[in-house]
Amino acid sequence: MKLLRWCKANAMPVIAVLAAAVTAVFVPPDAAYLGYYDVKTLSCLLCVLAVVGALRRVGLFPLLAQRLVQVFHTTRGAVTALVGITLVGSMLLTNDTALLTFLPLNWFVLERTGQTKWTALTFILQNCAANLGGMLTPFGNPQNLYLFNHYNIPNGEFLSIMLPPFLLSTALILLCCLFLPREGLTALRQETLPDKRRTAVYGVLFCVAVAMVLRGIPYWLGLLVIVMALLVLDRRALLGVDWGLLVTFAAFFTFSGNMARIEPVRELFRKLLTHGAMPVAALTSQVISNVPAAILLSRFTDDYRGLLVGVNIGGAGDAGGVTGQPDHFPGIHKARQGADGAVHGAVLRHQLRFSRRPVGSHDTLDAVK
Template sequence: MPILKKFVEDKVFLVVAILTFFCGIIWGWTFEFIDMKVILSLFGLMSTIKSFEHLGVLNGVANFLAKHSSTVRKLTLNMVLLSFFSAMFLTNDVAIITLMPIYLSIIRRIPKKTSPILGSILLIVAANLGSTMMPFGNPQNIYLFSYYKYTLIEFFSILFPLLIPSLLFLTILCLFISNQELSIDDTLTSHKNSSTGKLIITTTVFLIMIAYVLHIITSPLLVLFGITCLLFIDKKTLTEVDYPLLATFIGFFLIVGDLINSQWIKSFIEQLVQTKMSTYVSSALISQLISNVPASILLAPFSRNGDPLLLGTNIGGLGTLIASLANLIGFNIFSLYYPKIKIVFVKWFLILNFLLLGVYFLVGWFILS
């Protein structure tokens, strides 16, 4: 029942399910368009990351950094950098879900009022930017890495030029955070120790998943074996996987497969991705309207230009609240802690994100040129 409840409460899934149903009625469902390698990769990574969450790995690192932060500015910088680098391996969603509650809990208990808005926005931005650097950092990278059959070197050559500018921008923006002294209550940042045996098994399974995404391992049976191992060490792992997100991905595949059957829609999308630069512009703009994951699935079948599509959808995660699902997750968490100022948060989120989107768009244009 808890799993069924997730489906009912997930608004994105419900919208996609309705669109999938009507597209299927109009054009017929194209089940062969579903990329099962991507679905299995996502399922395996989600299961492994849930296991890491239960072991408290990221929590432990965050607590260590918090205890060794003498000021609010240093705390924010440490958490932002952790969000950036952890998102590379544990995805942007997990980085935000884990780190934002820790950060907001600390900020809320500071005697002198300190605004949580800029720090929270930077945590979200850092998670989005960090996740772009790895093929398994976010769902669109997993899909595009598989669809265009990139090698690791090819992938890094496209997105790694964003690494230094990202760290530079994030560090500079953290200078605008209050430099107020900070004292951390030990009870606030306490956490349980991880089981060494479970940590070794989870890490091994995680490496298997990475190898599968990178085409080093091709057998899905080995992936399923790894997932089974996780079930033995932590029964809750598979029950807490985000199944609505997996179903949403399947819905995206079916919708795109249906759209291909419509000649006028097919012609329109083909016009958008005729050239390298038009693909780049279209992917970044469409991400603002429907999020970067469905944008990548929608445009990839019509474009031979994988590089600008990969760059455009990743940069397109900046901007609107729906440009990346991670943005919505961050907003929801902030709203739970600070419901009275969530409108102010949205205003500054949009201002900062669109400024960064403009800057990164130019950086991406330069990379492609």
């Protein structure tokens, strides 16, 4: 029973490892396996997750978010602020970290101000904001980081590719916030201040991590600096890294590398991708989630523009569309016992609608009706 519970709690890495093992039957391990793994992507992802974890542990993000929320005095203003914080946070902290940081704050704010009836809608908007907002930067989500490094996409070109769908998604999300009432809110209590010196050091380390991603410094140098610094300052931040996500990446590198060496599979994807990378990437993301989709399809196409957009908008449709997204629901459950099922179902329905909007649908306001 314990093993079953552990497998259920770590479903994505378990599935990834099993998938890699199955393909290894058809393509036995050999020297070519060493060429599967993108060490730079794994190093950058480890550093970003570790530094952001350290910043979360000093209590910086809840304090910044709560200070911003205190500026607003209505339900609409507070929820818009929460959604906006999640949107911006996903661009800088990765989408998973933004959700894990700001979803509990959402419940805290709405519960303390007597506005819990808007919790489900706010969860929906925050999920959409995190999953669609993170598309703008290479480090906003794991699939962007991988594709950015795999195709060696220039910084300016990456921004030009993702800016149009990002702006459209942001406009739709903020437009949905207008459906909330302008009811007055009571003031929130003040959070304790984080350690300024430690926060400043972590801020510098975050800049180092960003420089790694944007190719400003060699990735091995950034990895060395960040790991050594956190071993001294906060070892728990390293231990608390989502190692399951890193295992998932490594396993899907093996899976996709092997799949690309199986001739019938290679021919199938070549035929599918003749219709364009974006729709295939979006649909594949719905089935196996966006990180595996990005890794798999990158073996068969050079159309990184369509692939980037497809895996980002495809991840908004269901809980399996984003690697690790199901893990957010236990956090919601802790915040609000008994409401998890309703919130879960609502998130799935409305994210599916949002996933269609960036590709041209006109009935945008239907996402919140």
